[in-house]
Amino acid sequence: MNSIDQSILTLLLLVPLAGAILVALTPDRTKLPNWIALLTSLVTFGLTLHLPAHFVAGQSGFQFEINRSWIDRPAIFYHVGIDGLSLWLVVLVGLLAPVGIVASWNAIRERRKVFFALFLIQQTAMFGVFLSLDLMLYYGFWELSLVPMAILIAMYGRKDGPKAATKFFLFTFIPSAPLLVAILWLYARTGSFDFVTLQILIAHGQFAAGALCWCAIAFLFAFAVKVPIFPLHGWLADSFSEAPVALAMVIAGKLGLYSMLRFHIGLFPAQARAAAPYVIALAVIGILYGACLALAQRDFWRLLAFAALSHLSLMVLGLYGFTLNGSTGAVYQILSHGLVDAALFLLLGSLYDRYASSQINAYGGLASRLPRTATLFVIATLTMIGLPMLSGFVGEFLVLSSTFGGVSRAWASLAALGVILGAAYMLWLVQRIFYGSLSDLTSSRPALDLGFGQLLILCPLAVLMLLLGLAPNLWLPTIQFGVHPTGARLIGLVIEPGTHPYALPTVSQEGGQR
Amino acid sequence: MNPVPDIYRILPEVVLACTGVLVMLIDATLPSRTARRPLGWVAALGTTLALWASLWQLSLPQGTGFFGTVETSSFTVFFHVLICGIVLVTLLLTLDTLPADSHHQGEFYALVVFGAVGMCLLTSAVELLLVFIALEISSISTYILAGYRKNTDRGPEAAIKYFLLGSFATGFLLYGIALIFGATGTTQVYEAARLIAASPNRTFVVAGLGLMLIGILFKVSAAPFHLWTPDVYEGAPTPAVALMSTAPKAAAFALLLRVVYELFPALHSLWQPLLWAVAVLSMTVGNLAALRQQNVKRMLAYSSIAHAGYLLAAFAGFGTSGIAAAAFYTAAYAAMNVGIFAVVTLVGGYDEAHSMVEDYRGLIYRSPLLGSLLIFFLVSLVGIPFTGGFFGKFYSFSAAVDGGAVALAIIGLLNSGLAAAYYLRLALTAAQRPAASAEPARPTAEIGVAVGAALLLAVSVTLSLGIIPNEVLRAAESAAHTLQSPPSPVLNPAHIPGDLTEPPLRP
Secondary structure, three states: OOHHHHHHHHHHHHHHHHHHHHHHHOOOOOOHHHHHHHHHHHHHHHHHHHHHHHOOOOOOOOEEEEEEEEEOOOOEEEEEEEOHHHHHHHHHHHHHHHHHHHHOOOOOOOOHHHHHHHHHHHHHHHHHHHHEOEHHHHHHHHHHOHHHHHHHHHHHOOOOHHHHHHHHHHHHHOOHHHHHHHHHHHHHHHOOOEHHHHHHHHHOOOOOHHHHHHHHHHHHHHHHHHOOOHHHOOOHHHHHHHOOHHHHHHHOOHHHHHHHHHHHHOOOHHHHHHHHHHHHHHHHHHHHHHHHHHHHOOEHHHHHHHHHHHHHHHHHHHHHOOOHHHHHHHHHHHHHHHHHHHHHHHHHHHHHHHHOOOEHHHOOOHHHHOHHHHHHHHHHHHHHOOOOOOHHHHHHHHHHHHHHHHHOHHHHHHHHHHHHHHHHHHHHHHHHHHOOOOOHHHHHOOOOOOOHHHHHHHHHHHHHHHHHHHOHHHOHHHHHHHHHHHHHHHOOOOOOOOOOOOOOOOOOOOOOOO | OOOOOHHHHOHHHHHHHHHHHHHHHHHHHOOOOOOOHHHHHHHHHHHHHHHHHHHHHHHOOOEEEOOOOEEEOHHHHHHHHHHHHHHHHHHHHHHHHOOOOOOOHHHHHHHHHHHHHHHHHHHHEOEHHHHHHHHHHHHHHHHHHHOOOOOOOHHHHHHHHHHHHHHHHHHHHHHHHHHHHHHHOOOEHHHHHHHHHHOOOOHHHHHHHHHHHHHHHHHOOOOOOOOHHHHHHHHOOHHHHHHHOOHHHHHHHHHHHHHHHHHOHHHHHHHHHHHHHHHHHHHHHHHHHHHOOOEHHHHHHHHHHHHHHHHHHHHHOOHHHHHHHHHHHHHHHHHHHHHHHHHHHHHHOOOOOOOEHHHHOOHHHHOHHHHHHHHHHHHHHHOOOOOHHHHHHHHHHHHHHHOOOHHHHHHHHHHHHHHHHHHHHHHHHHHOOOOOOOOOOOOOOOOOHHHHHHHHHHHHHHHHHHHOOHHHHHHHHHHHHHHHOOOOOOOOOOOOOOOOOOOOOOO
């Protein structure tokens, strides 16, 4: 381990923060804040690329780990580390930052400094969530990630920003109170906030089952709101339609799904398994409900929101099927969905900037006037609906096939129905916006296709979608190895006392027959 | 015998009193046309000296002086430093925000400093009569400060309300002290505590405890003794509110800690459920009422009632952890509350023409710095991690959970969710784009050197309590430790062991 390996994760947390401070100190009149923010995010992205380059595949446990005492009492540690599960998610966060900044380049005209400073703080908070291995540290970043998001939604909301921001904030903040109580309860029983230690202790069954069950429910509840899962999705549509494009692309999914896999399934496997049937039922309801609502939307932000609900529910289905392939597919789908959502938000954002309307029926016939937008939009759409050879297919296939084989055929069939509905609403959206005759709105404004900067970020995204679809084996083994301790424990492997929970025999075949 | 000269035991108070007298004398001798602003710097300098003097007191051995009436220990030093810090920030804030032609500007500075004398003395007094005198010194200064804007409608109303209710509450306290004296024959805290613990007949003691608690809970504006708070905060000039909502409360909490943990540890089973109930009532009443407020100062007044409730939750904890949590919370609360009132002062101006939540709309667009600071302090009041507010609440509720009051912690956390709603309303209104048809943007206040320093101090303390709380936590714990293990009783020749038959002194 050289010195950069030992401090890379700290750098990841500090560089965006330093960039934010720098942005805050620069004058607001020129585009200087934009450039500083872009530069910071590119440097950060470069740093995240260091991780896969030096990540030792197949090595158990966490890598690039840092574990230092932070606060004496209670014993909170600055414990960060990365494994196959979080590796590519961190890279994704790194990638989406420059994408978001370029997307906001011209869209954000007022108070750029505040926007970019908060945007970079948001990035630090998200890195923090993915890297933290100390529950209090994790909780800190989890809460911190709410603040810049809420402020920016309120500042740059399209119609009623503060209302959407309040909804978003309270929806996530209130369930995190039981989460904190659960974390404190675990600390009171063990004297440790450390993820690895707690994992071992809980696996050895040193707790009363009833209390542990409540703990697990508190964790699940907090994460389920953040994902969101079916009855808890009230904040999603408003946030999608109000949030600036750069933030809307990271608002849902990633943090909640990762937290579910790491801290709910990872810490409380038995309780998670007990809760799984209910979660699966809700997930399938979410898939169908989201898809049906997406079909009925007239506003494309809201359509995207319910589409996201449907897709995120599919990932939840993968996670709680407790099959290795299902979990791997879900994580893969997080990556794919992150790319697709970013591209769709960018494209719709650029349409909104030009035509100032998010009503779908105000558009029409744009394919002839904005060919580049249309091409990229169709690519993103096809990825979203899971066309083979594109990234959406891999995850969806893994989740559905493992659910079919390992969980329940009925649920899998219903979920597959959601996928068909997904194709329907997305293709219908494409048809209504880009084909048909020109509407009043689209014919009355000058047609400005994507600029150079936007192409510069959209093309790599499209290439990545293709690459993730064509060569999933570049990514899958790492993810699988990161996910597998969870899956392994669930098929009944017992952890020997004293061994690291990740040093388990490799599970080659699919587990979790129910 | 006591090797430390008595005067060292009250050095910060002496420094502050001299500063106050100096400011008043210079004010009286200056020709009436001369600007009074430099007097503020004199007061700030004196307060800084007092702060250093308190820190220097750490080098003294723990003990009492003046016949066992004042104490220096890490407990008193903790609160002295806190109070002097708050007073310093308030003075810096006042320097830039009082209009140059305001009447009696010199008196304002003098009163703030005299108030600080009382508050500091209140934390170090271990003699109930001295406690009463100190409380009066601090209260009378704040009564006058509350009515400082005497040309407005609200100013005199605030002052008179505060004065009448405050005097009444102090009367309760005094009556309680009298009953304790009647029961034990002494007003020295350690002596009385020893006699109370040994006494089998507790009727008067219990009555005394109840009456003293009423007086103190009034001062910390805990429900149901909170009714004065919103009106007084609304009427008083905002810099004075920055002081009133923090420093006298810190002192009163120090007194409460001393009274319940040092004077009445024997009645633990009696006051703990009482404070539990007051804590729940305060947070719930404060938060529910704050939800409906449209005036920012009234909203913050109710929020301060709720925060008193969060702080009282720490009293459900076992000795040391509860005291440490309460002390830490006091510091964190003071830092963020002084900060937010500083921002409110700058936004509202001295005449407070813009004091409604709606007036804050677009603040971050008008003045990014003030807007960001407002949001920062609100975020800390909500209790988001990496700010002092989070660890304050965290330690307070952990102490409660340690002490077995899990229900209290859950009520508290639910309450902080409730509180987030109204803090957020203000924060998000400030972040909202200004209305398109707004009147020509009014100029925002210039941020001068003094007020800049005040804001910087408040921000850095709030942040560092959230990121590197170790030092302050250690100080709070050592303070808690000294309160838990009081020094052996001082030989007091004047002591007459009252009607209770007692072995004279501990060996």
